[in-house]
Amino acid sequence: MRLVDTHTHLYLPNFVDEQPDAVSRAIDAGVEKMIFPNVDLTTVKPMIELAQRYPENVSMAMGLHPTEVKEDWRDVMGEIEQYIGDGKGYVAVGEIGIDLYWDKSFVEEQMQVFERQVAKAIDLNLPAIIHCRDGLPQALEVLQGLPGAKGVFHSFGGGESDVDAIRRIGDFYFGINGVVTFKNSRLRDTLPAIGLERILLETDAPYLAPVPHRGKRNESSYLSLIASHIAENMDCDVNKVAAETTANAERLFTI
Numbered sequence: 001m002r003l004v005d006t007h008t009h010l011y012l013p014n015f016v017d018e019q020p021d022a023v024s025r026a027i028d029a030g031v032e033k034m035i036f037p038n039v040d041l042t043t044v045k046p047m048i049e050l051a052q053r054y055p056e057n058v059s060m061a062m063g064l065h066p067t068e069v070k071e072d073w074r075d076v077m078g079e080i081e082q083y084i085g086d087g088k089g090y091v092a093v094g095e096i097g098i099d100l101y102w103d104k105s106f107v108e109e110q111m112q113v114f115e116r117q118v119a120k121a122i123d124l125n126l127p128a129i130i131h132c133r134d135g136l137p138q139a140l141e142v143l144q145g146l147p148g149a150k151g152v153f154h155s156f157g158g159g160e161s162d163v164d165a166i167r168r169i170g171d172f173y174f175g176i177n178g179v180v181t182f183k184n185s186r187l188r189d190t191l192p193a194i195g196l197e198r199i200l201l202e203t204d205a206p207y208l209a210p211v212p213h214r215g216k217r218n219e220s221s222y223l224s225l226i227a228s229h230i231a232e233n234m235d236c237d238v239n240k241v242a243a244e245t246t247a248n249a250e251r252l253f254t255i
Helices: 019-028 044-051 074-082 106-124 136-144 159-169 187-194 220-233 238-253
Strands: 003-005 033-038 058-063 092-100 130-134 150-154 171-177 199-201
Touching: 003 074, 003 136, 003 199, 003 238, 019 033, 019 044, 033 044, 033 092, 033 220, 033 238, 044 058, 044 159, 058 074, 074 106, 092 136, 092 150, 130 136, 130 238, 136 159, 136 238, 150 199, 150 238, 159 171, 159 187, 171 187, 199 220, 199 238, 220 238
Parallel strands: 003 033, 033 058, 058 092, 092 130, 130 150, 150 171, 171 199
Antiparallel strands: none
């Protein structure tokens, strides 16, 4: 069973002194490929250093996370865009988007940064890895003005109406992670509206560990638990989930 973790941060300090071990555990568990999305300027170096140790298994995305958009966003974006063009072979622009859960004071700046990064992705014919938390109307407003955008709504947790709204805007997939295994999650009811042909597997490690590891540090080696849960809820074989989501990831990210 070949799996692709389309969103994992194994390079973060949560894995200090065992980052290579976490990658190796994932590979041993059948996660043959992983995508590392960037967060901010401080995470670029550790991300690149870990990814370059596993060139056959790890790809990278470059972008500025919405929670890191502050007053100095123009300067930061200038540096991020230099990294995007540095020849490291990024497979996506990300992690980018809108997050109004923690702080609404930079909503206009977040929208400007999001628009700028999606436009860059279109210019480079790359997908965008979109983080959207409590900001779907704002994200859709930005995307409405950028025809040709493609990518994935990472850590998707919406309902059927959200799926419809996103699909009307553009060519997007939906990243499903450990949230779908949570006891009170309504996400499993939305899976049929998404369809297996539009699902990407992800862990978002070190966050959102699936049951039975909920509340602990997440890692990419747990990806099969998410695949199994999706298979159970969509009444299909887990090998079918693995094959289709892997094909989706390889198609979108050209990996």
